[in-house]
Amino acid sequence: MESKFLKHIDRDEIVAIVCDLVGLDTTNPPGNEHLCKETVTRAMESLIMEVSYYEKEPGRTNVVGRAGSGAKSIGFVSHMDVVPPGEISNWDTPPFEPTIIDGRIYGRGTLDDKGSFACAYSACKAFLAEHTDFDGTIYLIAAADEEMGSELGIIYLVEECGLKFDVAIIPDGGRMDLSIYGEKGILWVDLTSIGVQAHGSTPELGRNAIVPMAELLAEIKTLDLGVNFDSEFDGWTMNIGTIQGGSSTNTVPATARATIDFRLPRGITKQDVFTKIEEKIALVKLRSPDSEFQIKALHETEPHLSDKNSIIIRSFDRAAKRLNLPMNYETFGGNTVAKNLFFAGITSVVHYPGDDKLAHVPNEFVIIDELVTGSVLYAETLEAYFFG
Ligand SMILES: [Zn+2]
Structure with missing residues:
Protein backbone atom coordinates (compact mmCIF):
# COMPACT_ATOMS: atom_id res chain seq x y z
CA MET A 1 0.00 0.00 0.00
CA LYS A 184 -33.29 -1.62 8.40
CA GLY A 185 -35.76 -0.43 10.98
CA ILE A 186 -36.15 -2.38 14.20
CA LEU A 187 -39.56 -3.39 15.55
CA TRP A 188 -39.70 -5.33 18.80
CA VAL A 189 -43.16 -6.78 19.42
CA ASP A 190 -44.45 -7.89 22.80
CA LEU A 191 -47.20 -10.53 22.76
CA THR A 192 -49.11 -11.40 25.90
CA SER A 193 -51.62 -14.20 26.33
CA ILE A 194 -54.11 -13.66 29.15
CA GLY A 195 -55.62 -16.60 31.06
CA VAL A 196 -57.26 -17.26 34.41
CA GLN A 197 -55.22 -18.64 37.31
CA ALA A 198 -56.40 -21.76 39.17
CA HIS A 199 -55.06 -24.74 41.11
CA GLY A 200 -53.19 -27.22 38.92
CA SER A 201 -55.45 -30.04 40.14
CA THR A 202 -58.57 -28.25 38.84
CA PRO A 203 -57.58 -26.87 35.42
CA GLU A 204 -61.26 -26.66 34.41
CA LEU A 205 -61.65 -23.75 36.85
CA GLY A 206 -58.97 -21.71 35.09
CA ARG A 207 -57.90 -20.81 31.56
CA ASN A 208 -54.38 -21.73 30.52
CA ALA A 209 -52.44 -18.80 29.01
CA ILE A 210 -49.47 -20.85 27.78
CA VAL A 211 -51.26 -23.20 25.37
CA PRO A 212 -52.75 -20.48 23.11
CA MET A 213 -49.39 -18.68 23.16
CA ALA A 214 -47.72 -21.89 21.93
CA GLU A 215 -50.34 -22.15 19.18
CA LEU A 216 -49.86 -18.53 18.19
CA LEU A 217 -46.07 -18.84 17.98
CA ALA A 218 -46.43 -21.96 15.81
CA GLU A 219 -48.62 -19.87 13.47
CA ILE A 220 -46.25 -16.90 13.51
CA LYS A 221 -43.46 -19.19 12.33
CA THR A 222 -45.08 -19.01 8.87
CA LEU A 223 -45.82 -15.24 8.99
CA ASP A 224 -44.97 -13.71 5.62
CA LEU A 225 -44.42 -9.98 5.10
CA GLY A 226 -44.03 -10.37 1.35
CA VAL A 227 -41.53 -8.94 -1.13
CA ASN A 228 -42.89 -5.43 -1.70
CA PHE A 229 -40.06 -3.39 -0.23
CA ASP A 230 -37.22 -1.13 -1.33
CA SER A 231 -34.85 -3.27 -3.41
CA GLU A 232 -31.79 -1.61 -1.84
CA PHE A 233 -32.56 -3.84 1.16
CA ASP A 234 -32.10 -7.61 1.08
CA GLY A 235 -35.34 -8.44 2.89
CA TRP A 236 -37.03 -8.55 6.27
CA THR A 237 -36.21 -10.84 9.21
CA MET A 238 -38.07 -12.13 12.25
CA ASN A 239 -36.72 -13.74 15.40
CA ILE A 240 -38.86 -15.00 18.29
CA GLY A 241 -36.43 -14.00 21.02
CA THR A 242 -38.01 -14.69 24.42
CA ILE A 243 -40.85 -16.64 25.99
CA GLN A 244 -42.04 -16.64 29.58
CA GLY A 245 -45.13 -18.01 31.24
CA GLY A 246 -46.60 -19.54 34.36
CA SER A 247 -45.44 -19.39 37.95
CA SER A 248 -45.36 -23.01 39.12
CA THR A 249 -46.06 -26.48 37.79
CA ASN A 250 -49.13 -26.88 40.02
CA THR A 251 -50.81 -23.62 38.95
CA VAL A 252 -52.81 -22.87 35.80
CA PRO A 253 -50.81 -20.01 34.20
CA ALA A 254 -52.58 -16.64 34.07
CA THR A 255 -50.15 -15.06 31.62
CA ALA A 256 -47.61 -16.01 28.97
CA ARG A 257 -45.44 -13.55 27.12
CA ALA A 258 -43.22 -13.68 24.06
CA THR A 259 -41.15 -11.03 22.34
CA ILE A 260 -40.24 -10.91 18.66
CA ASP A 261 -37.53 -8.92 16.88
CA PHE A 262 -38.44 -7.76 13.35
CA ARG A 263 -35.93 -6.00 11.08
CA LEU A 264 -37.82 -4.12 8.38
CA PRO A 265 -36.70 -2.64 5.06
CA ARG A 266 -38.27 0.54 3.69
CA GLY A 267 -41.73 -0.36 2.39
CA ILE A 268 -42.84 -2.62 5.25
CA THR A 269 -44.42 -0.81 8.20
CA LYS A 270 -45.24 -1.60 11.79
CA GLN A 271 -48.91 -1.61 10.77
CA ASP A 272 -48.17 -4.32 8.16
CA VAL A 273 -46.58 -6.48 10.88
CA PHE A 274 -49.43 -5.92 13.35
CA THR A 275 -52.02 -6.77 10.67
CA LYS A 276 -50.25 -10.06 9.89
CA ILE A 277 -50.02 -10.95 13.59
CA GLU A 278 -53.74 -10.12 14.04
CA GLU A 279 -54.51 -12.56 11.18
CA LYS A 280 -52.59 -15.26 13.04
CA ILE A 281 -54.41 -14.44 16.27
CA ALA A 282 -57.71 -14.84 14.41
CA LEU A 283 -56.61 -18.34 13.29
CA VAL A 284 -55.82 -19.34 16.89
CA LYS A 285 -59.17 -17.98 18.08
CA LEU A 286 -60.96 -20.25 15.61
CA ARG A 287 -59.57 -23.23 17.55
CA SER A 288 -59.49 -21.63 21.02
CA PRO A 289 -62.34 -19.06 21.08
CA ASP A 290 -61.73 -18.01 24.69
CA SER A 291 -58.04 -17.18 24.14
CA GLU A 292 -57.09 -13.54 24.69
CA PHE A 293 -54.02 -11.69 23.41
CA GLN A 294 -52.47 -8.28 23.76
CA ILE A 295 -49.94 -6.97 21.29
CA LYS A 296 -47.73 -3.91 21.59
CA ALA A 297 -44.49 -2.44 20.25
CA LEU A 298 -41.59 -2.35 22.72
CA HIS A 299 -39.04 -0.53 20.61
CA GLU A 300 -38.95 0.79 17.08
CA THR A 301 -36.60 2.60 14.71
CA GLU A 302 -37.19 3.69 11.12
CA PRO A 303 -35.21 2.21 8.21
ZN1 LIG B 1 -19.78 -1.18 18.38
Whole structure:
Protein backbone atom coordinates (compact mmCIF):
# COMPACT_ATOMS: atom_id res chain seq x y z
CA MET A 1 0.00 0.00 0.00
CA GLU A 2 1.35 3.39 -0.99
CA SER A 3 0.30 6.54 0.81
CA LYS A 4 2.06 9.61 2.11
CA PHE A 5 0.15 9.09 5.36
CA LEU A 6 1.75 5.73 6.10
CA LYS A 7 4.95 7.28 7.47
CA HIS A 8 2.97 9.05 10.22
CA ILE A 9 1.28 5.88 11.44
CA ASP A 10 2.86 4.35 14.51
CA ARG A 11 1.89 0.70 14.76
CA ASP A 12 3.23 0.33 18.31
CA GLU A 13 1.29 3.37 19.46
CA ILE A 14 -1.95 1.94 18.00
CA VAL A 15 -1.32 -1.36 19.80
CA ALA A 16 -0.58 0.47 23.08
CA ILE A 17 -3.83 2.48 22.88
CA VAL A 18 -5.92 -0.62 22.09
CA CYS A 19 -4.30 -2.58 24.94
CA ASP A 20 -4.70 0.28 27.44
CA LEU A 21 -8.40 0.63 26.61
CA VAL A 22 -9.21 -3.09 26.46
CA GLY A 23 -7.64 -3.55 29.90
CA LEU A 24 -10.37 -1.30 31.32
CA ASP A 25 -13.66 -3.12 31.94
CA THR A 26 -16.35 -0.89 30.43
CA THR A 27 -19.01 -3.60 30.15
CA ASN A 28 -22.38 -1.94 29.57
CA PRO A 29 -24.34 -2.18 31.76
CA PRO A 30 -23.08 -0.49 33.88
CA GLY A 31 -20.65 1.20 31.42
CA ASN A 32 -17.98 3.01 33.48
CA GLU A 33 -16.69 4.75 30.36
CA HIS A 34 -14.95 7.28 32.65
CA LEU A 35 -12.20 4.66 33.04
CA CYS A 36 -11.12 5.41 29.44
CA LYS A 37 -10.93 9.16 29.98
CA GLU A 38 -7.21 9.31 30.73
CA THR A 39 -5.99 7.21 27.77
CA VAL A 40 -8.34 8.89 25.32
CA THR A 41 -7.48 12.38 26.57
CA ARG A 42 -3.74 11.72 26.33
CA ALA A 43 -4.14 10.57 22.72
CA MET A 44 -6.26 13.58 21.77
CA GLU A 45 -3.97 16.06 23.51
CA SER A 46 -0.97 14.66 21.64
CA LEU A 47 -2.74 15.94 18.50
CA ILE A 48 -3.22 19.38 20.10
CA MET A 49 -6.96 18.76 20.12
CA GLU A 50 -9.25 20.70 22.40
CA VAL A 51 -10.81 18.08 24.68
CA SER A 52 -14.30 18.32 26.21
CA TYR A 53 -16.21 15.96 28.51
CA TYR A 54 -19.94 15.38 28.59
CA GLU A 55 -21.79 13.22 31.14
CA LYS A 56 -25.53 12.73 31.22
CA GLU A 57 -25.06 10.38 34.18
CA PRO A 58 -22.07 10.19 36.54
CA GLY A 59 -19.32 7.93 35.19
CA ARG A 60 -20.86 7.72 31.72
CA THR A 61 -18.23 9.95 30.16
CA ASN A 62 -18.23 11.04 26.51
CA VAL A 63 -14.90 12.49 25.41
CA VAL A 64 -14.84 14.80 22.38
CA GLY A 65 -11.59 16.03 20.81
CA ARG A 66 -11.66 18.87 18.32
CA ALA A 67 -8.96 19.88 15.83
CA GLY A 68 -9.34 23.02 13.72
CA SER A 69 -12.24 25.47 13.67
CA GLY A 70 -13.15 25.87 9.98
CA ALA A 71 -16.72 25.63 8.76
CA LYS A 72 -16.49 22.29 6.94
CA SER A 73 -16.62 19.56 9.56
CA ILE A 74 -16.46 15.82 10.08
CA GLY A 75 -16.80 13.56 13.12
CA PHE A 76 -15.30 10.17 13.90
CA VAL A 77 -17.70 8.37 16.21
CA SER A 78 -16.39 5.40 18.21
CA HIS A 79 -17.66 4.14 21.55
CA MET A 80 -15.95 3.11 24.76
CA ASP A 81 -18.55 0.74 26.23
CA VAL A 82 -18.45 -2.98 25.40
CA VAL A 83 -20.91 -5.86 25.57
CA PRO A 84 -20.44 -8.43 28.38
CA PRO A 85 -17.85 -11.13 27.68
CA GLY A 86 -20.47 -13.88 28.12
CA GLU A 87 -19.42 -17.35 29.28
CA ILE A 88 -15.78 -16.90 30.38
CA SER A 89 -15.02 -20.56 29.70
CA ASN A 90 -15.53 -19.85 25.97
CA TRP A 91 -12.56 -17.45 25.98
CA ASP A 92 -9.03 -18.74 25.35
CA THR A 93 -7.56 -15.57 26.90
CA PRO A 94 -9.01 -13.36 29.67
CA PRO A 95 -11.39 -10.87 27.98
CA PHE A 96 -10.03 -7.81 29.82
CA GLU A 97 -6.35 -8.75 29.56
CA PRO A 98 -5.43 -7.87 25.97
CA THR A 99 -3.21 -10.58 24.51
CA ILE A 100 -1.16 -10.33 21.32
CA ILE A 101 -0.80 -13.54 19.31
CA ASP A 102 0.39 -13.71 15.67
CA GLY A 103 -0.32 -10.10 14.77
CA ARG A 104 -3.73 -10.06 16.43
CA ILE A 105 -4.90 -8.50 19.69
CA TYR A 106 -7.45 -10.61 21.58
CA GLY A 107 -9.88 -9.21 24.17
CA ARG A 108 -13.35 -7.71 24.61
CA GLY A 109 -13.54 -4.46 22.66
CA THR A 110 -10.33 -4.98 20.65
CA LEU A 111 -12.41 -4.36 17.54
CA ASP A 112 -15.76 -3.10 18.85
CA ASP A 113 -14.99 -0.34 19.35
CA LYS A 114 -11.69 0.44 21.05
CA GLY A 115 -9.56 -0.75 18.11
CA SER A 116 -11.74 1.46 15.93
CA PHE A 117 -11.04 4.45 18.18
CA ALA A 118 -7.27 3.84 17.96
CA CYS A 119 -7.62 3.64 14.18
CA ALA A 120 -9.59 6.91 13.97
CA TYR A 121 -7.07 8.62 16.27
CA SER A 122 -4.19 7.42 14.12
CA ALA A 123 -5.93 8.66 10.96
CA CYS A 124 -6.37 12.12 12.50
CA LYS A 125 -2.71 12.11 13.51
CA ALA A 126 -1.51 11.26 9.99
CA PHE A 127 -3.85 13.78 8.35
CA LEU A 128 -2.93 16.61 10.74
CA ALA A 129 0.79 15.89 10.26
CA GLU A 130 0.42 16.42 6.50
CA HIS A 131 -2.07 19.29 6.68
CA THR A 132 -1.17 21.54 9.58
CA ASP A 133 -3.13 24.42 8.04
CA PHE A 134 -6.29 22.67 6.83
CA ASP A 135 -9.44 24.77 6.88
CA GLY A 136 -12.05 22.73 8.66
CA THR A 137 -12.95 20.97 11.91
CA ILE A 138 -12.38 17.34 12.88
CA TYR A 139 -14.14 15.85 15.89
CA LEU A 140 -12.74 12.65 17.37
CA ILE A 141 -15.40 11.18 19.63
CA ALA A 142 -15.13 8.43 22.25
CA ALA A 143 -18.82 8.04 23.09
CA ALA A 144 -20.58 6.24 25.92
CA ASP A 145 -23.53 3.85 25.90
CA GLU A 146 -23.56 2.71 22.27
CA GLU A 147 -24.32 -0.91 23.13
CA MET A 148 -27.46 0.00 25.08
CA GLY A 149 -28.99 2.51 22.67
CA SER A 150 -26.79 5.65 22.92
CA GLU A 151 -29.22 7.66 25.10
CA LEU A 152 -26.22 8.64 27.27
CA GLY A 153 -23.91 8.79 24.24
CA ILE A 154 -24.30 10.17 20.75
CA ILE A 155 -28.02 10.99 21.17
CA TYR A 156 -27.19 13.07 24.25
CA LEU A 157 -24.25 14.76 22.48
CA VAL A 158 -26.25 15.71 19.39
CA GLU A 159 -29.65 16.48 20.92
CA GLU A 160 -28.71 18.02 24.26
CA CYS A 161 -25.08 19.16 24.05
CA GLY A 162 -25.37 20.82 20.65
CA LEU A 163 -22.53 18.82 19.09
CA LYS A 164 -22.82 19.21 15.32
CA PHE A 165 -20.74 18.27 12.29
CA ASP A 166 -21.55 17.97 8.59
CA VAL A 167 -20.69 14.30 8.00
CA ALA A 168 -19.34 11.34 9.97
CA ILE A 169 -17.16 8.26 9.77
CA ILE A 170 -18.39 5.50 12.06
CA PRO A 171 -15.86 2.68 12.43
CA ASP A 172 -18.44 0.38 13.97
CA GLY A 173 -19.99 -1.93 11.35
CA GLY A 174 -19.22 -3.63 8.05
CA ARG A 175 -15.83 -5.06 7.17
CA MET A 176 -12.47 -4.05 5.75
CA ASP A 177 -13.96 -4.38 2.24
CA LEU A 178 -17.55 -3.47 3.11
CA SER A 179 -19.24 -0.19 3.95
CA ILE A 180 -22.84 0.03 5.19
CA TYR A 181 -24.99 2.83 3.73
CA GLY A 182 -28.44 1.82 4.95
CA GLU A 183 -29.95 0.10 7.95
CA LYS A 184 -33.29 -1.62 8.40
CA GLY A 185 -35.76 -0.43 10.98
CA ILE A 186 -36.15 -2.38 14.20
CA LEU A 187 -39.56 -3.39 15.55
CA TRP A 188 -39.70 -5.33 18.80
CA VAL A 189 -43.16 -6.78 19.42
CA ASP A 190 -44.45 -7.89 22.80
CA LEU A 191 -47.20 -10.53 22.76
CA THR A 192 -49.11 -11.40 25.90
CA SER A 193 -51.62 -14.20 26.33
CA ILE A 194 -54.11 -13.66 29.15
CA GLY A 195 -55.62 -16.60 31.06
CA VAL A 196 -57.26 -17.26 34.41
CA GLN A 197 -55.22 -18.64 37.31
CA ALA A 198 -56.40 -21.76 39.17
CA HIS A 199 -55.06 -24.74 41.11
CA GLY A 200 -53.19 -27.22 38.92
CA SER A 201 -55.45 -30.04 40.14
CA THR A 202 -58.57 -28.25 38.84
CA PRO A 203 -57.58 -26.87 35.42
CA GLU A 204 -61.26 -26.66 34.41
CA LEU A 205 -61.65 -23.75 36.85
CA GLY A 206 -58.97 -21.71 35.09
CA ARG A 207 -57.90 -20.81 31.56
CA ASN A 208 -54.38 -21.73 30.52
CA ALA A 209 -52.44 -18.80 29.01
CA ILE A 210 -49.47 -20.85 27.78
CA VAL A 211 -51.26 -23.20 25.37
CA PRO A 212 -52.75 -20.48 23.11
CA MET A 213 -49.39 -18.68 23.16
CA ALA A 214 -47.72 -21.89 21.93
CA GLU A 215 -50.34 -22.15 19.18
CA LEU A 216 -49.86 -18.53 18.19
CA LEU A 217 -46.07 -18.84 17.98
CA ALA A 218 -46.43 -21.96 15.81
CA GLU A 219 -48.62 -19.87 13.47
CA ILE A 220 -46.25 -16.90 13.51
CA LYS A 221 -43.46 -19.19 12.33
CA THR A 222 -45.08 -19.01 8.87
CA LEU A 223 -45.82 -15.24 8.99
CA ASP A 224 -44.97 -13.71 5.62
CA LEU A 225 -44.42 -9.98 5.10
CA GLY A 226 -44.03 -10.37 1.35
CA VAL A 227 -41.53 -8.94 -1.13
CA ASN A 228 -42.89 -5.43 -1.70
CA PHE A 229 -40.06 -3.39 -0.23
CA ASP A 230 -37.22 -1.13 -1.33
CA SER A 231 -34.85 -3.27 -3.41
CA GLU A 232 -31.79 -1.61 -1.84
CA PHE A 233 -32.56 -3.84 1.16
CA ASP A 234 -32.10 -7.61 1.08
CA GLY A 235 -35.34 -8.44 2.89
CA TRP A 236 -37.03 -8.55 6.27
CA THR A 237 -36.21 -10.84 9.21
CA MET A 238 -38.07 -12.13 12.25
CA ASN A 239 -36.72 -13.74 15.40
CA ILE A 240 -38.86 -15.00 18.29
CA GLY A 241 -36.43 -14.00 21.02
CA THR A 242 -38.01 -14.69 24.42
CA ILE A 243 -40.85 -16.64 25.99
CA GLN A 244 -42.04 -16.64 29.58
CA GLY A 245 -45.13 -18.01 31.24
CA GLY A 246 -46.60 -19.54 34.36
CA SER A 247 -45.44 -19.39 37.95
CA SER A 248 -45.36 -23.01 39.12
CA THR A 249 -46.06 -26.48 37.79
CA ASN A 250 -49.13 -26.88 40.02
CA THR A 251 -50.81 -23.62 38.95
CA VAL A 252 -52.81 -22.87 35.80
CA PRO A 253 -50.81 -20.01 34.20
CA ALA A 254 -52.58 -16.64 34.07
CA THR A 255 -50.15 -15.06 31.62
CA ALA A 256 -47.61 -16.01 28.97
CA ARG A 257 -45.44 -13.55 27.12
CA ALA A 258 -43.22 -13.68 24.06
CA THR A 259 -41.15 -11.03 22.34
CA ILE A 260 -40.24 -10.91 18.66
CA ASP A 261 -37.53 -8.92 16.88
CA PHE A 262 -38.44 -7.76 13.35
CA ARG A 263 -35.93 -6.00 11.08
CA LEU A 264 -37.82 -4.12 8.38
CA PRO A 265 -36.70 -2.64 5.06
CA ARG A 266 -38.27 0.54 3.69
CA GLY A 267 -41.73 -0.36 2.39
CA ILE A 268 -42.84 -2.62 5.25
CA THR A 269 -44.42 -0.81 8.20
CA LYS A 270 -45.24 -1.60 11.79
CA GLN A 271 -48.91 -1.61 10.77
CA ASP A 272 -48.17 -4.32 8.16
CA VAL A 273 -46.58 -6.48 10.88
CA PHE A 274 -49.43 -5.92 13.35
CA THR A 275 -52.02 -6.77 10.67
CA LYS A 276 -50.25 -10.06 9.89
CA ILE A 277 -50.02 -10.95 13.59
CA GLU A 278 -53.74 -10.12 14.04
CA GLU A 279 -54.51 -12.56 11.18
CA LYS A 280 -52.59 -15.26 13.04
CA ILE A 281 -54.41 -14.44 16.27
CA ALA A 282 -57.71 -14.84 14.41
CA LEU A 283 -56.61 -18.34 13.29
CA VAL A 284 -55.82 -19.34 16.89
CA LYS A 285 -59.17 -17.98 18.08
CA LEU A 286 -60.96 -20.25 15.61
CA ARG A 287 -59.57 -23.23 17.55
CA SER A 288 -59.49 -21.63 21.02
CA PRO A 289 -62.34 -19.06 21.08
CA ASP A 290 -61.73 -18.01 24.69
CA SER A 291 -58.04 -17.18 24.14
CA GLU A 292 -57.09 -13.54 24.69
CA PHE A 293 -54.02 -11.69 23.41
CA GLN A 294 -52.47 -8.28 23.76
CA ILE A 295 -49.94 -6.97 21.29
CA LYS A 296 -47.73 -3.91 21.59
CA ALA A 297 -44.49 -2.44 20.25
CA LEU A 298 -41.59 -2.35 22.72
CA HIS A 299 -39.04 -0.53 20.61
CA GLU A 300 -38.95 0.79 17.08
CA THR A 301 -36.60 2.60 14.71
CA GLU A 302 -37.19 3.69 11.12
CA PRO A 303 -35.21 2.21 8.21
CA HIS A 304 -32.82 4.65 6.55
CA LEU A 305 -30.72 4.88 3.39
CA SER A 306 -27.84 7.29 2.96
CA ASP A 307 -27.32 8.95 -0.39
CA LYS A 308 -24.46 7.07 -2.07
CA ASN A 309 -23.68 10.32 -3.88
CA SER A 310 -23.14 12.23 -0.65
CA ILE A 311 -19.75 13.91 -0.31
CA ILE A 312 -18.65 11.63 2.53
CA ILE A 313 -19.40 8.35 0.73
CA ARG A 314 -17.78 9.69 -2.46
CA SER A 315 -14.70 10.83 -0.49
CA PHE A 316 -14.43 7.47 1.23
CA ASP A 317 -14.79 5.61 -2.04
CA ARG A 318 -12.17 7.77 -3.71
CA ALA A 319 -9.78 7.04 -0.82
CA ALA A 320 -10.37 3.27 -1.12
CA LYS A 321 -9.71 3.40 -4.86
CA ARG A 322 -6.55 5.46 -4.39
CA LEU A 323 -5.27 2.70 -2.07
CA ASN A 324 -6.50 -0.12 -4.32
CA LEU A 325 -8.67 -1.46 -1.52
CA PRO A 326 -11.73 -3.34 -2.80
CA MET A 327 -14.89 -1.80 -1.30
CA ASN A 328 -18.51 -2.96 -1.44
CA TYR A 329 -21.59 -1.05 -0.29
CA GLU A 330 -24.53 -2.79 1.36
CA THR A 331 -27.45 -2.27 3.70
CA PHE A 332 -27.94 -4.45 6.78
CA GLY A 333 -30.27 -5.27 9.64
CA GLY A 334 -28.11 -3.89 12.45
CA ASN A 335 -28.49 -0.38 13.80
CA THR A 336 -25.48 1.84 14.40
CA VAL A 337 -25.28 5.46 15.50
CA ALA A 338 -25.38 6.24 11.76
CA LYS A 339 -29.16 5.95 12.09
CA ASN A 340 -29.35 8.51 14.92
CA LEU A 341 -27.06 10.83 12.96
CA PHE A 342 -29.02 10.32 9.72
CA PHE A 343 -32.22 11.52 11.35
CA ALA A 344 -30.26 14.48 12.78
CA GLY A 345 -29.29 15.40 9.20
CA ILE A 346 -25.74 13.95 9.25
CA THR A 347 -24.68 11.43 6.59
CA SER A 348 -22.15 8.79 7.63
CA VAL A 349 -19.82 6.17 6.29
CA VAL A 350 -20.00 2.99 8.37
CA HIS A 351 -16.93 0.81 8.05
CA TYR A 352 -14.89 -1.52 10.30
CA PRO A 353 -11.11 -1.82 10.27
CA GLY A 354 -11.85 -5.51 10.86
CA ASP A 355 -14.86 -7.80 10.53
CA ASP A 356 -18.15 -7.24 12.33
CA LYS A 357 -18.65 -11.01 12.68
CA LEU A 358 -16.01 -10.77 15.43
CA ALA A 359 -17.95 -8.20 17.44
CA HIS A 360 -19.77 -9.48 20.55
CA VAL A 361 -18.36 -13.05 20.24
CA PRO A 362 -15.92 -14.79 22.60
CA ASN A 363 -12.26 -14.45 21.56
CA GLU A 364 -12.95 -11.13 19.83
CA PHE A 365 -9.80 -9.97 18.09
CA VAL A 366 -8.46 -7.32 15.78
CA ILE A 367 -5.71 -7.72 13.18
CA ILE A 368 -3.03 -5.08 13.83
CA ASP A 369 -2.24 -4.75 10.10
CA GLU A 370 -5.92 -3.93 9.46
CA LEU A 371 -5.84 -1.13 12.05
CA VAL A 372 -2.87 0.32 10.16
CA THR A 373 -4.65 -0.03 6.80
CA GLY A 374 -7.83 1.46 8.28
CA SER A 375 -5.86 4.45 9.61
CA VAL A 376 -4.43 5.16 6.16
CA LEU A 377 -7.87 4.72 4.57
CA TYR A 378 -9.48 7.20 6.98
CA ALA A 379 -6.62 9.69 6.59
CA GLU A 380 -7.03 9.52 2.80
CA THR A 381 -10.79 9.97 3.29
CA LEU A 382 -10.15 13.14 5.32
CA GLU A 383 -7.94 14.46 2.54
CA ALA A 384 -10.50 13.64 -0.16
CA TYR A 385 -13.23 15.26 1.96
CA PHE A 386 -11.39 18.48 2.79
CA PHE A 387 -9.40 18.91 -0.42
CA GLY A 388 -11.67 17.20 -3.00
ZN1 LIG B 1 -19.78 -1.18 18.38
